[in-house]
Amino acid sequence: MSSHESNYQPTTRFGKWLDERLPVNRLVYDQLVAFPTPRNLNYLWTFGGILALCLVVQLITGIVLAMHYQPSGEEAFNSLDHIRRNVNYGWLIQPMHAVGASMFFLAAYIHLFRGLYYGSYKAPREILWILGVFIILAMMATAFMGYSLPWGQMSFWAVTVITNLFSSLDSIIPGMGTAIVEWLWGGYSVSGTTLNRFFSLHYLLPFVIAGLVILHIWALHVVGQNNPAGLDIKSDSDWVPMYPYAVSKDVVGMFAFLLIFAWFMFFLPDYLGHADNFVEADPLVTPPHIVPEWYFLPFYAILRAIPSKLGGVIAMFSSILVLVFIPWLDTARVRSAKYRPIFKWFFWLFVITCIALGYLGALPAEEPYVTYARLFTAYYFAFFLIIMPIVGIIETPKKLPGSITEDVLGPGGGKGASAGAAAAPEKR
């Protein structure tokens, strides 16, 4: 995968025998032990590993929950109660899955903003970045379908509102939107039939995500990691082997993350959900105020900010799809925003915009909130479509360090002894 030559040496006769037939040990050694990691990575780079952990947690808890859950309109709501009250350790495993979804998105958004700040989408990492956008999309579809499974009022009406987005296509070809919606529902309204198919797809999609993650990591290991300086690895003093350096740093990040995860799971297992979801789904009563889970709120705000139904749907999907194009929308020659004095401010304004949209998404759709949501929506798109191309041209970047080593040790650093010392500190 990487351009580095493999220096894996099987130590046992069996290892040598296996290496000539299926070099799986060599693959692990080259990609996860000896893999060159920039020596200046900060803790924001631990979120890749944290996300891998999140996916594993969701897969294991999800497979276990499916052993006790009943995907039918009559039984689903009660089976959630059954899992929480009767199933051995169900009280632990169900919140682990539900809180785990929120934590997965928290980590994914930090990972995404990190990539945005340090220019990790720029050449040669375009495919790596686009695969990441596809992973986020697949995560959203999975989370949406998973949220329907408890079959409470919020589940039911979230499915109704979101599937009805497709009925906006009626304004392009009359009847097409309705046909698509009835096809998704398997009836003339959301029903147990819909729940059943969403359960099936909710079980399928995580494996699609896992496949995309393998491609994402593959692409990462071809082009190598970006780093806070946004420089390429040029000499041996610029990198350290992944094990033990990056791995041990990842573990520290993981434990910090798990502290927050555990705090929610043990003390606030339902805090991130909605009280309405403890009322069984009722197709005749809409809750007075429908809101999605927190991780969808900015996109929900964009949907509601546009006065036309179809326009709102297009804006909402575009707000994610625009990310696919930013490797070409950003015209800057340096990667890292650390060295971009103007862009840096626009970046932080963008972060504030996303948080503000999330806040407005939770509020009712009335004035003055709709006007604010429109302003922030305008900035959201302007950041990608106007600011990224223009600022890249007019801005003069700050002076970059000569190398990754200089970024860590200062100018003139990295000459002499430190090269070997970084790779083998115990012999220093």
Place this chain on the structure above:
Amino acid sequence: MSSHAEEPNRRDFIVLAGSAFAAVGAAISLWPFIQQMNPDSSALALASVEVDLSPVASGQAITVMWRGKPVFIRNRTEEEVKAAKDFPVADLPDEVARNANVAADATATDENRTLPGHENWLIAIGICTHLGCIPKGQKIGDERGDFGGWFCPCHGSHYDTAGRIRKGPAPRNLDIPPYAFVSDTQIKIG
């Protein structure tokens, strides 16, 4: 092969015909897997319901289920009918009747929203045309919006006493299902 690149030979023909056959076959075998998701026979079988209207006095409303959807039935008062009739159609956001019992391009006059001879009865599918919430206004004490009809709390759509959209994000009037009076006090929906 390379010397005959420009002249298709028998092998090229067989490869092309074979791949076309396989592509068409794959496309056809996809169809059952798409079609299985559409409403099944048991859903289609629930196509019609009969409703007795005799207990519903003037000013009252009931909700019945048809094809898993709520249908609003309101016995409108004379003032409510008049309010709907007096509003000019040209000022409506959606000028189409959306009534399965009249022509598809009929205008949204109060007459076209009801059946002749039974103009006090407004019978509409109780699903907001914006994103599918159930509007308020059927129960006593419900918020009925600015125009005395129905109000959708999800995104603030206001419907008038003829179920027509007057304010808010909904694109269409409430749909009128196909129905007929089988007797003076009995209707059949569907």
